[in-house]
Amino acid sequence: MTKRPSKPIFEKVAICLSVISLAYLLLVTAFFQVYQDEQFYINQYEKNGAATTLGKENATAITENLLTYLNTEKYVYEDKGKLTYFTESEKSHLADVKQIFNILSDLYYLSLLIVTFSIIWLITQTKRWQHSLATILFYGGIISIAFILLLLLAVALNFDKAFLTFHELLFPQGNYSFPHDSLLKTLYPDTFFVSFTYRIIFYVVLSSILATFAGFTWKKHLKKKST
Numbered sequence: 001m002t003k004r005p006s007k008p009i010f011e012k013v014a015i016c017l018s019v020i021s022l023a024y025l026l027l028v029t030a031f032f033q034v035y036q037d038e039q040f041y042i043n044q045y046e047k048n049g050a051a052t053t054l055g056k057e058n059a060t061a062i063t064e065n066l067l068t069y070l071n072t073e074k075y076v077y078e079d080k081g082k083l084t085y086f087t088e089s090e091k092s093h094l095a096d097v098k099q100i101f102n103i104l105s106d107l108y109y110l111s112l113l114i115v116t117f118s119i120i121w122l123i124t125q126t127k128r129w130q131h132s133l134a135t136i137l138f139y140g141g142i143i144s145i146a147f148i149l150l151l152l153l154a155v156a157l158n159f160d161k162a163f164l165t166f167h168e169l170l171f172p173q174g175n176y177s178f179p180h181d182s183l184l185k186t187l188y189p190d191t192f193f194v195s196f197t198y199r200i201i202f203y204v205v206l207s208s209i210l211a212t213f214a215g216f217t218w219k220k221h222l223k224k225k226s227t
Contacts (some may be wrong), residue, residue: 010125014117014118015132021111021118022140026211027147028108030203034196036071038063044192045088061188070098074105090184093175100170122174138215139210148204155197165208 034040038060045051047058054062062085069082076093079086115136122129154162167176176213178185 004033010123011132014121015135018115018136019139022136022141022211023147024107024111026144026207027102027204028208029199029209031104032108033203034199036067038067040196040199045187046193047195048189048191050187059187061172062183065102066094069094072102072162074102086183088124089175090178093171093178093184096171096173096175108197115129134215134218134222136215137211138219140171141210141212141215143210144208148208151197153199155194159190159194163190207221 030041042051042056042060042065045054045056049054050059065082065084069079073080077098079091079094083094119136122132126132168174170176180189
C-alpha cells in the first residue's frame with residue numbers, strides 16, 4: 001500500500017509555486033503598467049522625433065488604434081481597420097506581438113490563481129502559514145530582482161546583441177526587422193525600447209524591494225514573537 005504524500009510536501013510545493021508565480025506577477029505587472037501608459041508613448045514620440053515626423057495628433061491616433069487592436073478581441077488577429085497605416089509585414093509582426101501579449105496575460109491570470117489558491121490552502125491547512133506567506137513575499141521579490149539584474153547585465157554588456165537575441169527567441173520566423181523609414185521604426189526606434197525597458201526595471205525593482213522588505217520584516221517579527 002503506497003503512502004499518501006505528507007502535508008509538509010504539499011506545503012513546500014505550494015510555497016515554491018507561489019514564489020515563482022509572485023515573481024512572474026511582479027515582472028509582468030510592471031510590463032503592462034508601462035505598456036498601457038499612453039503618456040509614456042507621447043513623451044517618447046517627442047523625444048525620438050515621431051511627433052514631428054508624423055504630427056503629434058497622428059502619432060497619438062495611431063497609438064490609440066494600435067493599443068485597441070492589441071487589447072481587445074483577444075484571440076482575433078485581423079486588424080479590422082485599426083492598423084490601416086501599417087504595411088502587411090508590419091501587420092504580421094503586430095499579430096505575433098498580440099499573440100505573445102495574450103500568452104503573457106494568460107500566464108498572469110494563471111499565476112494569480114496559483115498564488116490565491118496556495119495562500120488559501122496554506123492558511124486553512126497549515127499552522128505556520130504566516131511564516132509561509134512571509135517566505136513567499138521575500139523570495140518572490142528576490143527572484144524578480146535577480147532576473148532584473150541579469151537583464152541589466154545583458155543590456156550593459158551589449159544592448160544590440162541582447163535586443164537581437166530577444167527578438168530571435170520571440171519571433172523565430174524573422175518578421176521583426178524593418179527599414180528605418182518604416183512606420184514601426186519611426187514610432188519605436190531602439191531608443192524607445194531602451195526607455196521602455198528601464199521604466200519596467202524601475203517598477204519591478206520598486207515593487208520587488210517592497211515585497212522582499214515586507215517578507216523580511218514579517219519573518220523577523222514572527223521570530224521575535226516565538227522567542
